[in-house]
Amino acid sequence: MRVTLKDIAEEAGVSLMTVSNVVNGKKARVSEATRERILRIVRQRGYVPSASARSLAARSSRLIGLLVPAEGDGNLTISPHTVEVVGTLERELRRHDYHLMLRGIAETAEINEALRSWNLDGAVLLGFQDKVIDRLTSRTVGNVAIVAMDSYSENPLTLGVRSDDYTGALLATRHLVALGHRRIAFAGPAFAATGVVRQRFEGYREALREAAIPWDETLQNTVETTHGSGREFGRRLAAEHSGATAIVATADILAIGAMEGLTESGLAVPGDVSVVGFDDTEIARYVTPKLTTVAQDLPAKASVTVRLLLDHLLRAETPEKATTLDVTLIERSTTAPPTA
Amino acid sequence: MRVTLKDIAEEAGVSLMTVSNVVNGKKARVSEATRERILRIVRQRGYVPSASARSLAARSSRLIGLLVPAEGDGNLTISPHTVEVVGTLERELRRHDYHLMLRGIAETAEINEALRSWNLDGAVLLGFQDKVIDRLTSRTVGNVAIVAMDSYSENPLTLGVRSDDYTGALLATRHLVALGHRRIAFAGPAFAATGVVRQRFEGYREALREAAIPWDETLQNTVETTHGSGREFGRRLAAEHSGATAIVATADILAIGAMEGLTESGLAVPGDVSVVGFDDTEIARYVTPKLTTVAQDLPAKASVTVRLLLDHLLRAETPEKATTLDVTLIERSTTAPPTA
DNA sequence: CGTCAAAGGTATAGCGCTAAACCTATCACA
DNA sequence: TGTGATAGGTTTAGCGCTATACCTTTGACG
Numbered sequence: 001m002r003v004t005l006k007d008i009a010e011e012a013g014v015s016l017m018t019v020s021n022v023v024n025g026k027k028a029r030v031s032e033a034t035r036e037r038i039l040r041i042v043r044q045r046g047y048v049p050s051a052s053a054r055s056l057a058a059r060s061s062r063l064i065g066l067l068v069p070a071e072g073d074g075n076l077t078i079s080p081h082t083v084e085v086v087g088t089l090e091r092e093l094r095r096h097d098y099h100l101m102l103r104g105i106a107e108t109a110e111i112n113e114a115l116r117s118w119n120l121d122g123a124v125l126l127g128f129q130d131k132v133i134d135r136l137t138s139r140t141v142g143n144v145a146i147v148a149m150d151s152y153s154e155n156p157l158t159l160g161v162r163s164d165d166y167t168g169a170l171l172a173t174r175h176l177v178a179l180g181h182r183r184i185a186f187a188g189p190a191f192a193a194t195g196v197v198r199q200r201f202e203g204y205r206e207a208l209r210e211a212a213i214p215w216d217e218t219l220q221n222t223v224e225t226t227h228g229s230g231r232e233f234g235r236r237l238a239a240e241h242s243g244a245t246a247i248v249a250t251a252d253i254l255a256i257g258a259m260e261g262l263t264e265s266g267l268a269v270p271g272d273v274s275v276v277g278f279d280d281t282e283i284a285r286y287v288t289p290k291l292t293t294v295a296q297d298l299p300a301k302a303s304v305t306v307r308l309l310l311d312h313l314l315r316a317e318t319p320e321k322a323t324t325l326d327v328t329l330i331e332r333s334t335t336a337p338p339t340a
Numbered sequence: 341m342r343v344t345l346k347d348i349a350e351e352a353g354v355s356l357m358t359v360s361n362v363v364n365g366k367k368a369r370v371s372e373a374t375r376e377r378i379l380r381i382v383r384q385r386g387y388v389p390s391a392s393a394r395s396l397a398a399r400s401s402r403l404i405g406l407l408v409p410a411e412g413d414g415n416l417t418i419s420p421h422t423v424e425v426v427g428t429l430e431r432e433l434r435r436h437d438y439h440l441m442l443r444g445i446a447e448t449a450e451i452n453e454a455l456r457s458w459n460l461d462g463a464v465l466l467g468f469q470d471k472v473i474d475r476l477t478s479r480t481v482g483n484v485a486i487v488a489m490d491s492y493s494e495n496p497l498t499l500g501v502r503s504d505d506y507t508g509a510l511l512a513t514r515h516l517v518a519l520g521h522r523r524i525a526f527a528g529p530a531f532a533a534t535g536v537v538r539q540r541f542e543g544y545r546e547a548l549r550e551a552a553i554p555w556d557e558t559l560q561n562t563v564e565t566t567h568g569s570g571r572e573f574g575r576r577l578a579a580e581h582s583g584a585t586a587i588v589a590t591a592d593i594l595a596i597g598a599m600e601g602l603t604e605s606g607l608a609v610p611g612d613v614s615v616v617g618f619d620d621t622e623i624a625r626y627v628t629p630k631l632t633t634v635a636q637d638l639p640a641k642a643s644v645t646v647r648l649l650l651d652h653l654l655r656a657e658t659p660e661k662a663t664t665l666d667v668t669l670i671e672r673s674t675t676a677p678p679t680a
Numbered sequence: 681c682g683t684c685a686a687a688g689g690t691a692t693a694g695c696g697c698t699a700a701a702c703c704t705a706t707c708a709c710a
Numbered sequence: 711t712g713t714g715a716t717a718g719g720t721t722t723a724g725c726g727c728t729a730t731a732c733c734t735t736t737g738a739c740g
């Protein structure tokens with residue numbers, strides 16, 4: 001059977017609460033001698049506290065939900081750069097004795113269910129649409145620390161962490177403009193849904209405005225964040241003769257798909273068309289030619305998330321509501337001056 | 341405050357146990373009328389059962405640990421193809437009302453701690469070395485359903501799921517042999533540690549034996565599973581004039597690194613050297629030329645894992661101890677006959 | 681008519697832990 | 711001599727749920 005606090009208490013000849021206090025490192029008054037005796041017995045008997053009992057009695061689970069949108073078929077949508085964030089997140093949280101519960105969310109109501117059921121102390125929402133975050137009410141959020149990653153929702157009940165998507169696209173587009181491009185296409189998913197895409201679009205627009213390049217609506221393309229859609233887009237661009245000599249894509253995988261589509265259609269990258277991606281996923285470094293892209297600071301994203309969570313959990317006072325992280329343009333080999 | 345069973349019971353004018361039985365869909369005798377009345381109140385009040393209380397009272401947490409090795413610095417090591425497995429795993433388990441707890445494991449002792457502390461009903465061990473699985477004793481495993489993924493440990497306390505690594509390498513090497521290659525290099529991490537690598541090596545050896553190609557030890561290379569090591573290996577191979585005209589690599593990323601190393605050294609892939617990777621990660625499809633590689637059946641890996649877990653959890657009788665999944669060679673563009 | 685099974689519940693005793701209040705001995709100090 | 715502060719504990723009352731044993735009513739059937 002399980003070794004419980006009671007067992008340890010009996011063996012040490014003290015009350016159960018004394019053991020509890022020692023195990024939890026409380027500042028409570030326990031003599032050094034007793035403390036050491038108890039700790040020795042704890043180690044020797046291999047005592048491990050029961051998280052459920054703790055959670056029940058203390059009304060705090062030391063559990064953080066890692067909530068990820070699940071598509072209709074229930075499949076999780078985890079972008080490759082998100083994975084890197086999760087690793088760091090887990091490590092940092094574990095250091096503070098918090099644990100992660102991974103949970104796919106198909107309908108918004110499930111967020112509430114997950115929070116309540118497991119008595120989560122906090123939650124990290126990965127890649128939800130802004131409107132989902134917007135809809136969270138104090139009834140479901142309660143006292144839970146919620147960090148919405150990559151959200152531009154203004155919901156005061158949640159904390160936010162995101163990269164500077166606007167500036168990222170601004171830098172990418174400026175870079176193309178500086179190379180001499182004037183007809184620069186934008187490719188990204190329908191952006192009504194996600195603030196991230198909208199921000200990137202706005203950054204792109206701003207760079208064009210700076211350069212006094214008139215806006216041509218036909219250069220704005222709705223393309224899904226998949227290799228297939230990107231490829232199709234590349235082919236279409238090649239066929240259309242829209243005069244575009246460069247592409248700003250909202251994701252590396254989309255950019256790489258576009259490169260393939262262009263190449264298949266007989267256009268060279270960056271000879272005929274320059275391409276810039278987004279997120280600096282691993283794959284950007286390994287394609288040929290290597291992809292110029294906007295890099296996020298993923299370790300920072302993770303540690304800021306943890307800091308926001310812990311601040312909320314410990315002090316219960318919210319510092320900043322949202323943090324926007326710097327972003328850098330990584331110039332590799334898919335961008336060059338347009339051919340005259 | 342939280343809505344509890346008691347609240348529902350009072351409002352429905354029945355005892356707490358009746359509500360509990362209804363909520364848990366027990367076959368217990370409750371009249372249809374009562375059942376419906378209770379369910380209505382449950383919905384209306386937004387009652388969500390407390391997982392910790394359940395876990396404590398029922399001695400079962402409905403929690404499955406997703407245990408991942410953490411390096412010295414605490415960083416998790418999650419291979420890209422593992423991520424896909426996790427998505428499916430979560431979805432399938434959630435359908436059966438089990439939940440996933442993600443946990444990095446730095447020392448073996450932490451496995452025990454994780455199991456005990458959270459009262460896990462089961463655990464999936466992702467990518468641990470065989471010796472770690474070997475060392476698990478009945479004291480730490482207890483009654484927990486443990487599935488060790490990609491392990492070749494014979495530990496009778498655990499269940500195993502893996503792809504047919506041996507056959508994968510066999511197919512890859514046969515393919516090269518069939519193309520006419522005779523000097524085929526093998527590149528993979530030091531395989532004392534991982535059964536996966538050893539199996540792949542044995543498959544490779546067998547294919548050579550079949551073709552009556554004498555074994556040349558210098559063709560066996562210890563290369564880490566990173567792009568950097570692969571690249572270094574490619575350069576070395578080009579410099580050494582070992583006469584190798586083909587490479588079997590134990591991972592796509594390693595293969596892609598090798599391709600880069602070779603190309604940088606002036607050798608063409610597949611013109612001068614053919615390359616086969618392993619795992620068919622996304623990246624294999626997007627490099628140029630597209631990588632020939634051995635694909636695992638990841639959805640199957642996930643669903644078999646879930647089935648093994650559930651069988652153990654429900655019937656508490658273990659069916660097969662280990663399942664080995666079929667594997668397919670995906671011929672793309674990095675393999676060609678050697679140049680005469 | 682007796683009795684026995686089944687339907688439809690209820691009552692009780694924890695699961696392992698923590699928060700909060702309480703107790704006692706000892707010592708300082710005015 | 712009384713007061714009170716402090717160290718070093720203990721006691722009590724749950725947290726929200728489930729397992730288990732138990733109880734009552736009803737109807738069937740020989």
